[in-house]
Amino acid sequence: MRDTNLELQESGWEELRKEARKIEGDLDVKLSSYAKLGARFTQGGSGYVDSGSPPIGSSRSWKSMEMEIQSLLEKLLDINDSMSRCAASAGPATSVTQKLARHRDILHEFTQEFRRIKGNINSMREHAELLSSVRDDITDFKTSGSMSPRMQLLRERASIHGNISHIDDVISQAQATRAVLGSQRTLFTDVQGKVKVLGDKFPMIRSLLGSIRRRRSRDTLILSAVIAACTLFLIIYWLSK
Amino acid sequence: MADQLSKGEEFEKKAEKKLSGWGLFGSKYEDAADLFDKAANCFKLAKSWDKAGATYLKLASCHLKLESKHEAAQAHVDAAHCYKKTNINESVSCLDRAVNLFCDIGRLSMAARYLKEIAELYEGEQNIEQALVYYEKSADFFQNEEVTTSANQCKQKVAQFAAQLEQYQKSIDIYEEIARQSLNNNLLKYGVKGHLLNAGICQLCKEDVVAITNALERYQELDPTFSGTREYRLLADIAAAIDEEDVAKFTDVVKEFDSMTPLDSWKTTLLLRVKEKLKAKELEEDDLT
Numbered sequence: 001m002r003d004t005n006l007e008l009q010e011s012g013w014e015e016l017r018k019e020a021r022k023i024e025g026d027l028d029v030k031l032s033s034y035a036k037l038g039a040r041f042t043q044g045g046s047g048y049v050d051s052g053s054p055p056i057g058s059s060r061s062w063k064s065m066e067m068e069i070q071s072l073l074e075k076l077l078d079i080n081d082s083m084s085r086c087a088a089s090a091g092p093a094t095s096v097t098q099k100l101a102r103h104r105d106i107l108h109e110f111t112q113e114f115r116r117i118k119g120n121i122n123s124m125r126e127h128a129e130l131l132s133s134v135r136d137d138i139t140d141f142k143t144s145g146s147m148s149p150r151m152q153l154l155r156e157r158a159s160i161h162g163n164i165s166h167i168d169d170v171i172s173q174a175q176a177t178r179a180v181l182g183s184q185r186t187l188f189t190d191v192q193g194k195v196k197v198l199g200d201k202f203p204m205i206r207s208l209l210g211s212i213r214r215r216r217s218r219d220t221l222i223l224s225a226v227i228a229a230c231t232l233f234l235i236i237y238w239l240s241k
Numbered sequence: 242m243a244d245q246l247s248k249g250e251e252f253e254k255k256a257e258k259k260l261s262g263w264g265l266f267g268s269k270y271e272d273a274a275d276l277f278d279k280a281a282n283c284f285k286l287a288k289s290w291d292k293a294g295a296t297y298l299k300l301a302s303c304h305l306k307l308e309s310k311h312e313a314a315q316a317h318v319d320a321a322h323c324y325k326k327t328n329i330n331e332s333v334s335c336l337d338r339a340v341n342l343f344c345d346i347g348r349l350s351m352a353a354r355y356l357k358e359i360a361e362l363y364e365g366e367q368n369i370e371q372a373l374v375y376y377e378k379s380a381d382f383f384q385n386e387e388v389t390t391s392a393n394q395c396k397q398k399v400a401q402f403a404a405q406l407e408q409y410q411k412s413i414d415i416y417e418e419i420a421r422q423s424l425n426n427n428l429l430k431y432g433v434k435g436h437l438l439n440a441g442i443c444q445l446c447k448e449d450v451v452a453i454t455n456a457l458e459r460y461q462e463l464d465p466t467f468s469g470t471r472e473y474r475l476l477a478d479i480a481a482a483i484d485e486e487d488v489a490k491f492t493d494v495v496k497e498f499d500s501m502t503p504l505d506s507w508k509t510t511l512l513l514r515v516k517e518k519l520k521a522k523e524l525e526e527d528d529l530t
Contacts, residue, residue: 123506
């Protein structure tokens with residue numbers, strides 16, 4: 001009976017693991033297709049001329065693929081939970097625990113990647129939707145006007161402003177570091193003062209520690225003596241009885 | 242790997258035995274704490290994160306029995322770092338308990354740091370409401386400890402998430418406050434136009450042309466060089482497009498700005514909201530005529 005039960009659990013575990021591996025393979029393929037779709041959407045969205053048809057078609061396939069990946073992730077999560085329950089009921093085995101942790105890591109990795117690609121595609125879609133317009137001659141005007149010195153100067157100034165933003169980030173990090181180092185220096189100054197005071201009082205502390213140690217050993221001796229006396233008394237009483 | 246796991250379980254069993262036994266010589270909680278620490282370390286080496294987290298929680302209980310709050314808080318932080326790999330909710334609750342303990346012993350700067358860590362965990366989980374709440378708490382604590390730079394970093398995060406949750410007035414107030422502080426700093430004043438642009442975009446989302454005009458005038462008084470920048474031009478032109486309810490003009494203005502300075506996803510999202518509202522209003526006008 002027990003062997004049959006364990007055999008059933010093992011076969012269930014192997015079946016679940018096989019299914020999990022199949023879904024992981026499917027997820028890998030679909031995630032790479034999803035990433036390629038995102039890249040194509042980027043190329044389609046960057047050109048303002050043909051902004052009419054690509055968003056609709058790619059949006060539909062993108063939406064369906066997203067839902068498909070979502071359902072696969074949920075199914076994989078369910079299978080991982082089933083494997084976890086199966087492993088818990090089967091008893092502690094190190095290889096099973098390691099395999100379970102491996103599957104959990106894979107699921108976590110896929111979830112993170114799916115979330116990142118979805119965020120990217122959402123951002124690009126919003127960007128394209130914001131900048132799309134019904135008039136295409138504006139694009140021609142921008143193309144013809146992009147060679148003028150004024151536009152180049154404006155682009156240069158935008159680059160400088162971008163550099164200023166990055167410098168601001170570095171400066172704020174440096175200021176945070178300086179504040180932390182300042183508080184650390186204050187702390188070390190306090191510690192130095194306390195250590196000096198402690199050094200002054202060290203002979204007193206040593207005598208105090210000696211007293212404590214002596215008292216502790218005396219307590220131990222007293223306790224041992226009392227226990228020994230009681231034991232001896234019990235032995236004598238038992239012998240005399 | 243396997244021997245580390247068995248060694249950890251052995252240490253944990255010893256610690257449990259110490260806890261259940263008498264404390265005749267010395268303190269049983271101190272000895273159990275030592276053994277729990279060794280067990281948790283072995284579990285970490287074996288990559289059993291759930292067991293390591295649970296063991297650190299037991300270690301924290303021992304330290305609380307010993308009235309050592311700092312050690313208990315540190316144990317909670319270690320437990321949170323272990324749970325971060327497997328269970329985000331458990332990690333957040335451990336950090337929350339650590340923050341409470343640090344507040345009890347008066348270590349507000351460490352409490353602020355771990356509040357920021359909780360907020361980052363929620364941000365990673367894309368739970369914007371909770372991330373906003375914890376970033377706000379963290380900014381308050383940093384402000385109490387006069388760590389202005391970290392407080393401003395947290396405040397900018399609060400403003401960003403508040404705008405995403407359509408709490409535009411809070412976002413506007415924070416960006417204007419940061420711009421005002423940056424003006425007093427020689428190193429940071431060149432970034433003021435970025436903060437004012439963010440505040441202006443939040444004003445645009447409120448759809449109040451009079452408020453936008455007043456805000457632009459206030460920004461000019463705040464920073465006299467702002468009126469000559471392209472950010473001011475963008476905000477003024479968008480305000481004019483909103484006043485005239487002209488979607489094509491709006492799109493042209495944004496496209497021209499984007500061709501020079503690419504908009505990040507936050508600005509794109511907010512400007513898209515403005516455009517959608519403007520388009521809806523224009524459709525209403527067309528239906529009326």
